[in-house]
Amino acid sequence: xxxxxxxxxxxxxxxxxxxxxxxxxxxxxxxxxxxxxxxxxxxxxxxxxxxxxxxxxxxxxxxxxxxxxxxxxxxxxxxxxxxxxxxxxxxxxxxxxxxxxxxxxxxxxxxxxxxxxxxxxxxxxxxxxxxxxxxxxxxxxxxxxxxxxxxxxxxxxxxxxxxxxxxxxxxx
Amino acid sequence: xxxxxxxxxxxxxxxxxxxxxxxxxxxxxxxxxxxxxxxxxxxxxxxxxxxxxxxxxxxxxxxxxxxxxxxxxxxxxxxxxxxxxxxxxxxxxxxxxxxxxxxxxxxxxxxxxxxxxxxxxxxxxxxxxxxxxxxxxxxxxxxxxxxxxxxxxxxxxxxxxxxxxxxxxxxx
DNA sequence: ACGATGAGTTTGAAAAACAAACCTATCTCT
DNA sequence: AGAGATAGGTTTGTTTTTCAAACTCATCGT
Numbered sequence: 001x002x003x004x005x006x007x008x009x010x011x012x013x014x015x016x017x018x019x020x021x022x023x024x025x026x027x028x029x030x031x032x033x034x035x036x037x038x039x040x041x042x043x044x045x046x047x048x049x050x051x052x053x054x055x056x057x058x059x060x061x062x063x064x065x066x067x068x069x070x071x072x073x074x075x076x077x078x079x080x081x082x083x084x085x086x087x088x089x090x091x092x093x094x095x096x097x098x099x100x101x102x103x104x105x106x107x108x109x110x111x112x113x114x115x116x117x118x119x120x121x122x123x124x125x126x127x128x129x130x131x132x133x134x135x136x137x138x139x140x141x142x143x144x145x146x147x148x149x150x151x152x153x154x155x156x157x158x159x160x161x162x163x164x165x166x167x168x169x170x171x172x
Numbered sequence: 173x174x175x176x177x178x179x180x181x182x183x184x185x186x187x188x189x190x191x192x193x194x195x196x197x198x199x200x201x202x203x204x205x206x207x208x209x210x211x212x213x214x215x216x217x218x219x220x221x222x223x224x225x226x227x228x229x230x231x232x233x234x235x236x237x238x239x240x241x242x243x244x245x246x247x248x249x250x251x252x253x254x255x256x257x258x259x260x261x262x263x264x265x266x267x268x269x270x271x272x273x274x275x276x277x278x279x280x281x282x283x284x285x286x287x288x289x290x291x292x293x294x295x296x297x298x299x300x301x302x303x304x305x306x307x308x309x310x311x312x313x314x315x316x317x318x319x320x321x322x323x324x325x326x327x328x329x330x331x332x333x334x335x336x337x338x339x340x341x342x343x344x
Numbered sequence: 345a346c347g348a349t350g351a352g353t354t355t356g357a358a359a360a361a362c363a364a365a366c367c368t369a370t371c372t373c374t
Numbered sequence: 375a376g377a378g379a380t381a382g383g384t385t386t387g388t389t390t391t392t393c394a395a396a397c398t399c400a401t402c403g404t
Contacts, residue, residue, distance in 0.1 A: 055393050085351070086351090095317070108194040116326060123320070123322075130309070142314070154288060
């Protein structure tokens with residue numbers, strides 16, 4: 001209850017590393033699949049439930065967490081001859097997860113390919129061209145992964161080395 | 173042991189959806205952080221352990237899983253006056269996860285920003301320009317998320333609608 | 345009033361994660 | 375040769391989380 005507790009909690013639950021913060025929310029067996037299905041147009045509790053085969057208490061818990069963290073918002077809807085209910089819709093923040101899913105799909109299709117071929121294909125809505133996920137500069141130039149380096153930002157606490165693709169990690 | 177079992181198992185453990193396959197491997201509390209640290213140059217069991225605060229039995233299990241699935245490979249090393257040991261190094265497949273981490277960082281920095289600023293910054297190794305993750309065509313044109321659509325591929329089993337950014341998911 | 349339906353809760357059993365102690369092979373030092 | 379030291383794990387017993395199945399609750403059309 002004291003401020004000390006609040007900040008101690010924050011230190012534990014709000015790590016400085018974005019990967020850790022994002023992972024805290026998304027890195028469990030179900031959350032990613034829930035978001036994936038949301039991008040496929042699923043909004044209803046019972047649809048998530050039947051498509052994923054997820055226990056309903058877990059679904060409740062995950063949806064609550066995702067709503068609290070602003071990935072989903074609840075929006076009322078009503079079927080003909082039905083009571084008003086709440087559907088789960090991606091917010092702007094939720095829709096911004098598309099590149100995460102895109103990157104995941106791309107990796108899965110490349111390195112853990114299924115015998116059936118890709119199940120989802122990313123295309124330009126305007127030209128229909130096939131898309132992939134890549135690093136780009138602000139001026140729109142595509143940079144190959146081998147030419148990407150990762151360095152410490154202001155939030156970095158760690159004394160760890162930058163990642164440089166040429167210099168293989170630590171012990172070559 | 174019969175073929176039937178094998179394929180039934182495959183159906184359960186090797187879903188057609190790349191998101192599901194990738195998530196199966198990476199979407200747990202620790203795997204993402206292990207891979208993140210690997211990109212920061214960590215290779216040793218004890219370094220993963222002390223940096224992450226992960227129980228060692230869990231770390232063993234995760235590293236085994238990641239080695240089995242080809243994200244890491246074990247490589248022997250020897251410190252001065254030490255016995256030979258095995259380090260864990262990202263394979264090509266593991267290094268190909270960089271865009272996944274990049275996308276995750278970008279989302280976290282944007283929608284769940286820490287008060288300290290980003291902890292890791294992605295730059296061009298050649299020009300130093302700041303990078304972001306985006307969808308691009310094969311000819312290198314950057315496509316905004318709003319102009320990305322996702323359609324069923326050959327592996328799709330589902331009768332679900334394509335994702336189109338304009339047409340808000342299902343219940344607008 | 346009555347049953348149907350969607351969206352959850354509750355309950356008790358099974359699986360996974362956890363912390364801490366322990367083990368093991370090889371090294372250095374004596 | 376024997377005594378630590380150390381990295382990299384296993385083992386053990388407890389706590390959390392997940393799971394499946396049953397149950398509740400509010401509201402609808404009949």
